[in-house]
Amino acid sequence: MSEPLSKIPSGFRYYSANEARARRFVETTAMSIFAGWSYEEIVTPTVDYYSLFEQGMGETEAQRSFRLVDADGRLLAFRPDVTTSIARAAETLFAKRVRPLRLCYSATVFHQQSQSNADWRRELTQIGCELLGKNSTAADMEILAIATELLRGLQLRGSFVITLSDAEILGGIVENLGLNEKARDELRRLVDIRALSELERFLNAYASADEAAAFANLIQLSGKSEIFARARRVITNSRSRAALDRLESLWRIIESLGWSANFEIDLGDVSRLDYYTGLTFKIYVGGLGVRLGSGGRYDNLTAKFGRSEPAVGFVVELDALAELLAKEEQSNLPAQPENVLLASDGNAGAVFREATELRASNRQVRIDGEAE
Numbered sequence: 001m002s003e004p005l006s007k008i009p010s011g012f013r014y015y016s017a018n019e020a021r022a023r024r025f026v027e028t029t030a031m032s033i034f035a036g037w038s039y040e041e042i043v044t045p046t047v048d049y050y051s052l053f054e055q056g057m058g059e060t061e062a063q064r065s066f067r068l069v070d071a072d073g074r075l076l077a078f079r080p081d082v083t084t085s086i087a088r089a090a091e092t093l094f095a096k097r098v099r100p101l102r103l104c105y106s107a108t109v110f111h112q113q114s115q116s117n118a119d120w121r122r123e124l125t126q127i128g129c130e131l132l133g134k135n136s137t138a139a140d141m142e143i144l145a146i147a148t149e150l151l152r153g154l155q156l157r158g159s160f161v162i163t164l165s166d167a168e169i170l171g172g173i174v175e176n177l178g179l180n181e182k183a184r185d186e187l188r189r190l191v192d193i194r195a196l197s198e199l200e201r202f203l204n205a206y207a208s209a210d211e212a213a214a215f216a217n218l219i220q221l222s223g224k225s226e227i228f229a230r231a232r233r234v235i236t237n238s239r240s241r242a243a244l245d246r247l248e249s250l251w252r253i254i255e256s257l258g259w260s261a262n263f264e265i266d267l268g269d270v271s272r273l274d275y276y277t278g279l280t281f282k283i284y285v286g287g288l289g290v291r292l293g294s295g296g297r298y299d300n301l302t303a304k305f306g307r308s309e310p311a312v313g314f315v316v317e318l319d320a321l322a323e324l325l326a327k328e329e330q331s332n333l334p335a336q337p338e339n340v341l342l343a344s345d346g347n348a349g350a351v352f353r354e355a356t357e358l359r360a361s362n363r364q365v366r367i368d369g370e371a372e
Contacts, residue, residue, distance in 0.1 A: 011122025022322035034104035044085035050077040056084030078110040091306030099133025128315030135310030158286030163266040172240030219268030292320040
């Protein structure tokens with residue numbers, strides 16, 4: 001069935017004028033900041049084997065990708081994720097490079113289904129950085145510091161908030177309750193949508209009524225440093241408590257830098273991606289209905305492609321950030337230079353001689369009319 005050529009598929013769009021300028025501004029600002037922290041740019045393949053993403057992201061998330069069949073019959077996918085590709089590159093192309101590796105990127109990713117009505121795009125540009133080979137609070141803090149500098153560098157009118165959690169908090173609860181993979185996924189789904197009463201009913205099959213109620217209340221815990229004492233009254237298993245200790249150490253550094261106004265602890269914030277193993281975080285900005293970035297630690301991902309090594313990183317959604325900047329009445333985008341208009345109703349050689357001289361001094365020119 002042929003489609004009208006005046007239309008484009010849902011989830012895709014053109015960008016021009018102020019929107020295009022905003023996108024370029026976000027990308028240029030981000031890549032400059034990454035370079036300032038000694039991150040090296042990497043470009044990953046747009047199309048890769050589907051099995052790569054299935055192993056890295058987990059089957060559920062990988063199935064959201066656009067798939068196609070190669071000439072040899074193998075299943076391919078337009079990349080739905082960049083981190084997985086970087087993890088493979090670390091253990092193949094960069095296997096002999098001195099650690100830690102600091103890599104950054106700006107890349108388009110594709111999803112066959114949009115995430116929600118609010119997040120309608122199926123083609124997104126992601127900008128991010130990855131720090132591999134270093135497992136420490138300092139490494140986690142480096143990534144958070146870069147994200148903070150980026151958000152401040154864009155000078156958004158709305159204040160930003162980075163919510164912190166740790167995948168091992170939920171991991172310890174799953175282990176303590178003896179949940180299988182299917183039950184774990186259901187628990188994560190209920191926590192993600194914050195279905196308090198439904199979560200209690202689910203947990204009643206694995207714990208006492210009091211324990212179920214206590215765990216269900218855990219997903220409502222969000223705030224500042226007071227969260228840690230409240231969480232320890234609910235969480236008793238050693239694995240989850242160790243995660244809380246790591247999170248609290250990170251929070252103390254954030255407080256010492258005077259950044260706590262832009263950070264929160266949110267223990268009900270769980271990731272859909274299977275590869276996170278420690279710190280997880282999400283980025284929100286006032287005036288935007290959806291999150292515009294996320295990140296965390298994924299220490300087990302590289303083992304799928306070679307040796308296991310620690311890794312942490314984050315990504316921001318260029319599309320959402322640029323849209324926010326383009327809509328602001330007093331935008332912080334660099335001003336467009338004023339045109340120098342050149343009449344072209346005379347000799348074309350003279351017109352273009354003047355135009356090239358103006359361009360040599362970095363002036364913007366516009367030639368009107370028809371040169372002879």
